[in-house]
Amino acid sequence: MSDLTYLSLKDVTLAYGKSVAVDRLNLDITRGELIALLGPSGCGKTTTMRAITGLMRPAAGRITLDGADITYLPANKRQVGLVFQSYALFPHLNVFENVAFGLRLKKLGGKALETKVDGGLDLVGLSHLADRKPAELSGGQQQRVALARSLVMDPKVLLLDEPLSNLDARLRLEMRTELQRVQRESGVTMVFVTHDQSEALALADRIVVMKDGYIEQLGTPEDVYDRPSTRFVADFVGFENIFPMENGKLKTADGEVPLSPGTPVDGTVKGLAWRPSKVALGTGPFSGIVKGSSFAGHAREYLLDSALGPIKAEQPVPHDAYDIGDRIAFDLAPDHAARLTRME
Amino acid sequence: MTGRLLSYVTLTLVLAFLLGPFLIIVAAALSAGETLAFPPQGLSLKWVFKVFEIESFRNSFALSMFLAVFGTLAALILGVPVAYAASRYKLPFGETLRTIVSAPIIVPGIIVGLALLRYLVIPLDVGIGLALFIAHTALILPYAVRVVSASLENLRSDIEEAAVILGSSRAGAFFRVVLPNIRNGILAAFILGFVTSFNQVPVSLFLSGPGVRTLPIDMIWYMEITYDPSVAALAALLAFLSIAIVFLAERFLGFSRYV
Numbered sequence: 391m392s393d394l395t396y397l398s399l400k401d402v403t404l405a406y407g408k409s410v411a412v413d414r415l416n417l418d419i420t421r422g423e424l425i426a427l428l429g430p431s432g433c434g435k436t437t438t439m440r441a442i443t444g445l446m447r448p449a450a451g452r453i454t455l456d457g458a459d460i461t462y463l464p465a466n467k468r469q470v471g472l473v474f475q476s477y478a479l480f481p482h483l484n485v486f487e488n489v490a491f492g493l494r495l496k497k498l499g500g501k502a503l504e505t506k507v508d509g510g511l512d513l514v515g516l517s518h519l520a521d522r523k524p525a526e527l528s529g530g531q532q533q534r535v536a537l538a539r540s541l542v543m544d545p546k547v548l549l550l551d552e553p554l555s556n557l558d559a560r561l562r563l564e565m566r567t568e569l570q571r572v573q574r575e576s577g578v579t580m581v582f583v584t585h586d587q588s589e590a591l592a593l594a595d596r597i598v599v600m601k602d603g604y605i606e607q608l609g610t611p612e613d614v615y616d617r618p619s620t621r622f623v624a625d626f627v628g629f630e631n632i633f634p635m636e637n638g639k640l641k642t643a644d645g646e647v648p649l650s651p652g653t654p655v656d657g658t659v660k661g662l663a664w665r666p667s668k669v670a671l672g673t674g675p676f677s678g679i680v681k682g683s684s685f686a687g688h689a690r691e692y693l694l695d696s697a698l699g700p701i702k703a704e705q706p707v708p709h710d711a712y713d714i715g716d717r718i719a720f721d722l723a724p725d726h727a728a729r730l731t732r733m734e
Numbered sequence: 735m736t737g738r739l740l741s742y743v744t745l746t747l748v749l750a751f752l753l754g755p756f757l758i759i760v761a762a763a764l765s766a767g768e769t770l771a772f773p774p775q776g777l778s779l780k781w782v783f784k785v786f787e788i789e790s791f792r793n794s795f796a797l798s799m800f801l802a803v804f805g806t807l808a809a810l811i812l813g814v815p816v817a818y819a820a821s822r823y824k825l826p827f828g829e830t831l832r833t834i835v836s837a838p839i840i841v842p843g844i845i846v847g848l849a850l851l852r853y854l855v856i857p858l859d860v861g862i863g864l865a866l867f868i869a870h871t872a873l874i875l876p877y878a879v880r881v882v883s884a885s886l887e888n889l890r891s892d893i894e895e896a897a898v899i900l901g902s903s904r905a906g907a908f909f910r911v912v913l914p915n916i917r918n919g920i921l922a923a924f925i926l927g928f929v930t931s932f933n934q935v936p937v938s939l940f941l942s943g944p945g946v947r948t949l950p951i952d953m954i955w956y957m958e959i960t961y962d963p964s965v966a967a968l969a970a971l972l973a974f975l976s977i978a979i980v981f982l983a984e985r986f987l988g989f990s991r992y993v
Contacts, residue, residue: 444899445898465898470899472895478890478893479893479896480897491900492900495906543901
């Protein structure tokens, strides 16, 4: 834990009865950071988020926030905000009262309350809808109310559960920018949960990729996207050609294949992976037969059958040099490969 | 064409069947004669006024009102937590619990009444009034649980978590965000319970004693002795009261959504 650590999870284990959802998770978050917990459903990301809010108690481990141990602090005392995936607005209260809810519990009233609520609604651009009931708002507006409701509490950490998944494509883009703006303006530390890698890449300062209750990789969007470190992450971000390594050689169905000359690979590397776009076609030490060819808008995708196994390659369009059945040469350059340290 | 005619005839017969007794009672209540009869012998309001002068009616009306109001309140105090628990937690015997709670409407009232008399009132020497209160509470409980459950079904449970994260206690969340949102369901349950209790006959039949009778039982008892139109007048008044309650409930709560 460094001096800059604001929110820290140390060996946190989370379980539902006997089934362990998150196993000894360690995570340090700096103040003002925007963190994405990314992973498929069941990876433990939502459970981790619930543990930070206090809605779930860890079976083991410690959680500290702003220098204080909050492991066993009840949810209503944590000063942590949560924007639910379903927004969870109070249906019987209008927008103003929804936002005022937590402030009233803090015994804020009169002018101070009004100023605070108005400020919150202003921040999300909903001042003109203060009198509406949640049922009279669109999904995007409801989410803004939920956001304002959390933000006016000045939370130490704001958690967002799948903040963009219930919105349509256009609103999603708008909300993405909105979230970044709100984060910039309020400076609040944000942690959001998502199963969509493009959301995580676009929004987060750092991404925590999770699988089966473990952290697979923790890094900047560039790290995760360009330099996945495990087979799971590589596959998740679109490295479709993945090969295990043994003794500095690629292991394939037909035995070991030496790499083409390039950057040497050290012993900790258990596998290499290439994006389809990084497979060079036309030249190289390998060859394969074109089994499939399809147009994918920005590129043409080829499926090759080679001694290495099936290879997926992509060429920018217009491209129609190869026909099905052609034998073509290709190259897998080590300096374009992701070095994977875990293959399971 | 014949199909259409047939459906009109059926509809008319159904309406006659539903409304006929009510109309006959109203007509009989307005009779100027001395005995309960239809068609009425002349028109007058004297029996309607007479109702208010009969002391046993006044007493039994007060008892019925008391049972309907406080029996329903008691049933709600017991039923709301049951409905809440059943909807929010995966109870190991949830279905069994539901069945047990529904038992008083599944078991015929005659049997409930007899059982309460035989095993509560006689051996334990429980007063008739208390026995009636317990019986009515038990009878209303299934309705309370069912109607409140229906409105809880439509309420997302994460609003409670939202309230907790915003600083409320668990109990506070129930009172601040659950209760206000099921308020209409609770009112609907109250009205349904009230009407059920007020019109209850079979159970109350066994649980009556000197001077302690619910209104419907008192009306039967009165009719056995005095065969004048005041019973019809009282029945008509009660029918109008029920209609008014249900009409207002539908108007302001959308009552039919809950039952």
